[in-house]
Amino acid sequence: MSMLDGWWDDFFFGLVTVLQVFSVSLVIAVVCGLLGASAKLSKSRVLRGIAQAYTIVFRGAPELLVLLLFYFGMAIALTQVVQLFDPSVKFIDLPPFWAGSIAIGLIVGAYMTETFRGAFLGVDRGQIEAARALSLKRHQIFRYVRFPQMWRLALPNFGNHMLSIMKDTALVSIIGLEEILFVAKMANSLIHRPFLLYMTVALIYLAITTVITLAVGWLEVRANRHLRGAR
Amino acid sequence: MSFDLSLIASSLPKILQGLGLTLNLLAVSTLFGLILAVGILLMRLSRRAWLVWPARAYIYFFRGTPLLVQLFVIYHGLPQFGFIRQSVFWPILRDPYWCSVIALSLNTAAYVSEILRGGVLGVDKGFIEAGKALGLSKFQRTTRITAPLAVRLALPAYSNEIVSMLKSTALASTVTLMEMTGVARTIVADTFAPYEIFIAATIIYLVLVWIIQTAFTLIETYTNRHVRKI
Numbered sequence: 001m002s003m004l005d006g007w008w009d010d011f012f013f014g015l016v017t018v019l020q021v022f023s024v025s026l027v028i029a030v031v032c033g034l035l036g037a038s039a040k041l042s043k044s045r046v047l048r049g050i051a052q053a054y055t056i057v058f059r060g061a062p063e064l065l066v067l068l069l070f071y072f073g074m075a076i077a078l079t080q081v082v083q084l085f086d087p088s089v090k091f092i093d094l095p096p097f098w099a100g101s102i103a104i105g106l107i108v109g110a111y112m113t114e115t116f117r118g119a120f121l122g123v124d125r126g127q128i129e130a131a132r133a134l135s136l137k138r139h140q141i142f143r144y145v146r147f148p149q150m151w152r153l154a155l156p157n158f159g160n161h162m163l164s165i166m167k168d169t170a171l172v173s174i175i176g177l178e179e180i181l182f183v184a185k186m187a188n189s190l191i192h193r194p195f196l197l198y199m200t201v202a203l204i205y206l207a208i209t210t211v212i213t214l215a216v217g218w219l220e221v222r223a224n225r226h227l228r229g230a231r
Numbered sequence: 232m233s234f235d236l237s238l239i240a241s242s243l244p245k246i247l248q249g250l251g252l253t254l255n256l257l258a259v260s261t262l263f264g265l266i267l268a269v270g271i272l273l274m275r276l277s278r279r280a281w282l283v284w285p286a287r288a289y290i291y292f293f294r295g296t297p298l299l300v301q302l303f304v305i306y307h308g309l310p311q312f313g314f315i316r317q318s319v320f321w322p323i324l325r326d327p328y329w330c331s332v333i334a335l336s337l338n339t340a341a342y343v344s345e346i347l348r349g350g351v352l353g354v355d356k357g358f359i360e361a362g363k364a365l366g367l368s369k370f371q372r373t374t375r376i377t378a379p380l381a382v383r384l385a386l387p388a389y390s391n392e393i394v395s396m397l398k399s400t401a402l403a404s405t406v407t408l409m410e411m412t413g414v415a416r417t418i419v420a421d422t423f424a425p426y427e428i429f430i431a432a433t434i435i436y437l438v439l440v441w442i443i444q445t446a447f448t449l450i451e452t453y454t455n456r457h458v459r460k461i
Contacts, residue, residue, distance in 0.1 A: 057433070060436060061398070061437065064401045065412055065432055068412075068419075069426070069430070073425045076425065163294075167297040168297070170297035171299060173299075181300060188307070195311040201303075202301065210295065
């Protein structure tokens with residue numbers, strides 16, 4: 001491990017970057033998932049069609065391809081928008097952090113759409129009817145009745161999607177974001193210990209995914225606490 | 232914004248040159264992965280701790296780390312050791328194709344063994360008890376009762392895993408392989424028209440996903456033909 005002396009701080013900042021990408025992607029994924037699920041369950045045929053196309057494309061295309069499309073494609077789009085205002089601008093680089101986070105968020109959001117849709121359908125109709133009978137407003141029904149009960153059903157899959165987000169963050173190194181895999185590549189070009197370095201990256205990921213798995217397990221126990229002792 | 236539809240059409244044949252390698256990676260890794268998965272499944276289901284724990288550790292490691300990192304450990308990492316460079320396996324471990332196949336197979340084996348385990352655990356105990364009552368041996372019960380029923384239960388999840396594998400083959404482009412994503416990246420480097428080229432590649436992947444899903448729907452309909460409503 002003394003081989004890695006002098007690189008631990010780089011790995012640490014790489015880890016911070018990974019966690020930042022993870023957090024931003026998670027927020028985007030949950031928002032996309034909730035919007036997508038609402039669209040799929042709505043009465044509007046247009047919204048259903050859009051949500052359907054979204055899930056088909058983002059669940060069918062390779063993550064790497066989506067990431068590259070966003071990184072290079074959005075840079076061009078952004079440049080052209082800015083050139084409308086300032087023609088002297090030649091090229092604007094979209095930060096890999098945002099391209100990566102948005103791409104991963106949209107991909108996993110497509111999976112979450114399906115999870116949330118299933119979970120919303122799993123909430124007993126009677127609960128919603130009861131809430132209406134109590135004259136709760138639409139957003140109140142969502143906030144106090146549908147969401148909390150949907151959440152419990154969605155948790156196991158939601159945990160798996162969090163793991164997917166975490167593992168997809170490794171791809172962001174390909175577009176040049178300085179996360180842990182990128183740090184390992186850089187360190188390797190100097191100290192030439194590829195196995196040691198990439199294995200360190202693997203173990204860091206293993207540690208984070210373990211924490212996520214344990215946390216989701218705890219949340220599941222908590223979400224199902226009303227069932228404890230019933231059987 | 233310039234968006235050239237004709238460029239999508241003209242780049243499709245070029246990207247399709249990588250189709251063969253993509254399908255090759257998919258087929259070979261899926262086959263190796265399945266064989267390995269059955270082995271791990273048998274270890275995981277045994278009652279001997281020295282068989283169960285290595286299987287659990289394997290599944291834990293390969294499901295808990297990104298495939299890209301696994302690929303880098305195998306392709307860039309293993310040559311660090313002199314004994315690997317001198318071994319008979321060196322011609323294989325030097326080759327990006329075989330390294331990709333190894334990484335994809337090892338990775339999918341962990342997922343598939345868990346999918347199959349879900350199938351085995353889902354088999355109704357009553358069927359196995361019925362088999363015992365009929366005097367079938369343990370081997371007969373496994374091959375004639377548990378295995379067919381488990382496969383049927385595992386099929387939907389397995390089809391998702393194949394789709395996921397197809398998408399994972401794109402990572403082979405990071406170790407210089409010219410499969411579809413690799414070809415697309417090269418064309419983008421030449422033309423700098425990322426939208427058109429990557430969208431063309433995405434369209435091909437979506438068609439492949441559709442073919443895989445349709446095939447599995449047909450297989451599932453066939454295996455569930457006894458419950459078909461008349």
